[in-house]
Each structure stands twice: as structure tokens, then as C-alpha cells.
Amino acid sequence: xxxxxxxxxxxxxxxxxxxxxxxxxxxxxxxxxxxxxxxxxxxxxxxxxxxxxxxxxxxxxxxxxxxxxxxxxxxxxxxxxxxxxxxxxxxxxxxxxxxxxxxxxxxxxxxxxxxxxxxxxxxxxxxxxxxxxxxxxxxxxxxxxxxxxxxxxxxxxxxxxxxxxxxxxxxxxxxxxxxxxxxxxxxxxxxxxxxxxxxxxxxxxx
Amino acid sequence: xxxxxxxxxxxxxxxxxxxxxxxxxxxxxxxxxxxxxxxxxxxxxxxxxxxxxxxxxxxxxxxxxxxxxxxxxxxxxxxxxxxxxxxxxxxxxxxxxxxxxxxxxxxxxxxxxxxxxxxxxxxxxxxxxxxxxxxxxxxxx
Ligand SMILES: Nc1nc2c(ncn2[C@@H]2O[C@H](COP(=O)(O)OP(=O)(O)O)[C@@H](O)[C@H]2O)c(=O)[nH]1
Ligand SMILES: [Mg+2]
Numbered sequence: 001x002x003x004x005x006x007x008x009x010x011x012x013x014x015x016x017x018x019x020x021x022x023x024x025x026x027x028x029x030x031x032x033x034x035x036x037x038x039x040x041x042x043x044x045x046x047x048x049x050x051x052x053x054x055x056x057x058x059x060x061x062x063x064x065x066x067x068x069x070x071x072x073x074x075x076x077x078x079x080x081x082x083x084x085x086x087x088x089x090x091x092x093x094x095x096x097x098x099x100x101x102x103x104x105x106x107x108x109x110x111x112x113x114x115x116x117x118x119x120x121x122x123x124x125x126x127x128x129x130x131x132x133x134x135x136x137x138x139x140x141x142x143x144x145x146x147x148x149x150x151x152x153x154x155x156x157x158x159x160x161x162x163x164x165x166x167x168x169x170x171x172x173x174x175x176x177x178x179x180x181x182x183x184x185x186x187x188x189x190x191x192x193x194x195x196x197x198x199x200x201x202x203x204x205x206x
Numbered sequence: 207x208x209x210x211x212x213x214x215x216x217x218x219x220x221x222x223x224x225x226x227x228x229x230x231x232x233x234x235x236x237x238x239x240x241x242x243x244x245x246x247x248x249x250x251x252x253x254x255x256x257x258x259x260x261x262x263x264x265x266x267x268x269x270x271x272x273x274x275x276x277x278x279x280x281x282x283x284x285x286x287x288x289x290x291x292x293x294x295x296x297x298x299x300x301x302x303x304x305x306x307x308x309x310x311x312x313x314x315x316x317x318x319x320x321x322x323x324x325x326x327x328x329x330x331x332x333x334x335x336x337x338x339x340x341x342x343x344x345x346x347x
Binding site for chain 1: 207208209210211212213214215216217218261262263264265267285286289290291292294295297298299303304305306323324325326327328333334336337338339340341342343344345347
């Protein structure tokens with residue numbers, strides 16, 4: 001990027017500016033295997049065109065004292081798309097769709113720890129691709145709901161059969177959705193918020 | 207058709223923080239092939255403690271016009287955040303990785319050229335009114 005031509009740097013459109021009163025943000029993470037509809041969901045509810053942020057991960061562990069560059073390091077770029085929803089003049093919600101390579105999700109410091117909660121998007125044709133991430137959320141105590149993105153050629157299981165297969169306790173919501181539709185994606189987020197609220201009411205949110 | 211079967215996991219009390227600030231020491235004897243936790247071989251490039259406080263959704267607001275002393279990147283950044291913008295948005299617009307972005311911003315915070323508005327993170331003592339505000343906002347979508 002040519003920083004000298006600062007007038008041509010892309011920035012938010014005027015209508016995308018947050019008000020000066022915006023005091024704080026919260027975030028929700030949308031996880032799931034490749035092609036399950038994460039980017040679609042972020043895009044369908046976001047008030048801004050979805051953006052992409054990236055992080056560079058360096059392979060370490062070859063040696064601690066390799067400041068001399070004598071040992072090769074492998075850098076991997078991890079990209080994440082995200083969108084935004086203004087809640088009030090003071091509060092903003094950001095939605096992050098995790099990148100493809102699962103092993104990097106939990107390295108992105110604070111991504112899950114600070115999040116209010118997570119949506120696990122599943123595709124009934126490939127349920128097992130979401131097993132590991134659900135386990136990791138459980139280990140870290142990150143509350144989540146499960147959204148079944150309905151692809152026309154996917155098998156349709158009754159919700160309770162899915163609950164048994166996913167080994168989810170009865171209070172964890174499982175809902176069907178169409179990530180392409182704003183109202184449907186909004187309902188998924190509402191379901192997560194209601195779940196978080198019920199956890200807060202029962203004092204179980206840790 | 208029967209779906210595949212998962213097994214639930216328990217909260218891990220002594221779960222290590224996901225990001226060691228120092229690369230983990232090489233394990234003697236352990237070979238790559240049977241490493242059970244490959245993610246621990248990676249660290250965010252150039253990460254250090256000072257930047258860890260900036261979150262993806264920390265809101266950054268310029269406090270002043272760019273003075274001549276700042277770098278061209280910082281000038282662009284200061285122009286971008288005349289209205290509040292998250293670190294993630296700045297990273298996207300400037301096409302810079304998150305950790306490079308936080309390094310730039312940290313300098314600007316030190317120079318008192320920007321203000322950082324910390325995000326509200328999930329807590330042990332949950333804030334019900336916050337959750338209710340988010341629900342109310344989503345309902346209007
Ligand atoms: N039928 C159907 N297709 C969807 C739905 N959500 C996403 N898709 C399609 O699935 C493909 C992958 O979606 P994408 O959001 O890129 O997945 P990601 O890899 O999880 O980000 C795209 O072609 C979408 O149009 C859905 O709810 N129903
Ligand atoms: Mg995607």
C-alpha cells in the first residue's frame with residue numbers, strides 16, 4: 001500500500017461512520033467448518049459491507065533463541081471476516097467468522113475469551129467437522145448455540161436426534177436457519193442472546 | 207441414516223492461555239509426527255505484552271490532527287479514526303495484520319494522539335442489562 005497517497009486510502013463510507021458517542025463494543029464469534037455459511041451469515045446481518053482482518057502466525061518451537069534468523073520460520077496468514085451491527089448510540093456489536101484453519105482459531109488471543117458467546121454453524125452433510133470446535137468451546141467455558149444451516153441436499157435430522165448426536169445438554173439451543181436471510185440470521189443471534197441471558201439469570205455464566 | 211456421534215468435553219480449569227508470549231521451549235524427544243497439540247507451535251508474529259491489551263473490537267478515536275512527527279501510516283490511521291473505528295476495521299482498511307496494527311496504535315496511545323475505548327468482555331459476573339440492550343438492538347434489525 002502506498003501510504004503517501006493518503007487521500008486515496010479506502011476507509012468507511014460516510015454512512016458507515018459510528019457516532020462519536022460509541023463507547024464500547026461487544027463481539028460474537030461464528031464458527032464452523034469450511035463452506036458452512038459463516039461469511040454468508042456475517043454478511044446477511046452486517047450493517048457494513050463485511051471486512052477482512054488478518055493475523056500472521058509464525059511457526060515457533062524450533063528454538064527459543066533464534067533471533068539471528070539462522071533457523072527457518074514459517075509464517076501463516078490467517079484471515080477472518082467480520083461485520084458490524086450498531087446496537088445503540090453507545091454500543092456496537094461485531095460478528096467474526098472464523099478462518100478456515102481450525103487450529104489457528106484459539107491462538108488469536110482474546111477472540112473467544114472476550115466474546116459474549118459463539119454460534120456453531122453446522123451442515124448436516126458434515127456434522128463431524130464441528131465436533132472439535134464444540135469441544136474446545138466447552139473446555140474454555142465459552143457459551144454457544146448450534147445453528148443448523150439448511151442446505152437443500154443435506155440430510156434432515158429431528159432436532160432431538162441432533163442433540164443426542166452432538167451430545168448437547170437440553171438447555172443448549174439448536175435451531176435451523178438459512179444464513180442467506182437476514183431475519184433468519186438475526187433469529188440465530190437472538191437465540192444466542194436469550195441463552196446468555198438465561199445463563200446470567202441462573203448465575204451459571206462463568 | 208444415523209448421524210455421527212460426538213462426545214461432550216468438560217471445562218478445563220487449568221487450560222493454558224492460548225497465546226504464550228514466549229515461544230514454548232522445544233520438547234526433547236518429541237517428534238513432529240506425534241505432536242498432540244500442533245497449535246502450540248505457532249505464535250503471533252512479533253507479539254509482546256504491551257499490545258495484548260488492545261482487542262479486535264477496542265474502539266479507537268483520534269484526539270488530534272496528525273502532527274508532522276508521525277509516520278505516514280499513522281497519519282492515515284489518525285484520519286481514518288476521526289470517528290470511532292475498531293482495531294479490526296482499521297486493520298481491514300489499512301490492510302495490516304492485527305498485531306502490526308496494534309503496534310501502530312500503541313504508539314499513538316502513548317503519544318496521546320488517540321483514545322482507546324475498551325470492549326465489554328464476557329465476565330464471571332454477567333451484565334444482564336448489557337445482554338438486554340443487545341437483544342433490543344437486534345430486534346430492530
Ligand atoms: N442453501 C443454502 N446455501 C447456503 C446457505 N448459507 C450459505 N450458503 C452457500 O454456501 C456457500 C458457502 O458459504 P460461505 O458463507 O462462504 O461459507 P464459509 O466458508 O463458512 O464462510 C456459498 O455458496 C453460500 O451461498 C444456506 O443457508 N442455505
Ligand atoms: Mg468464509
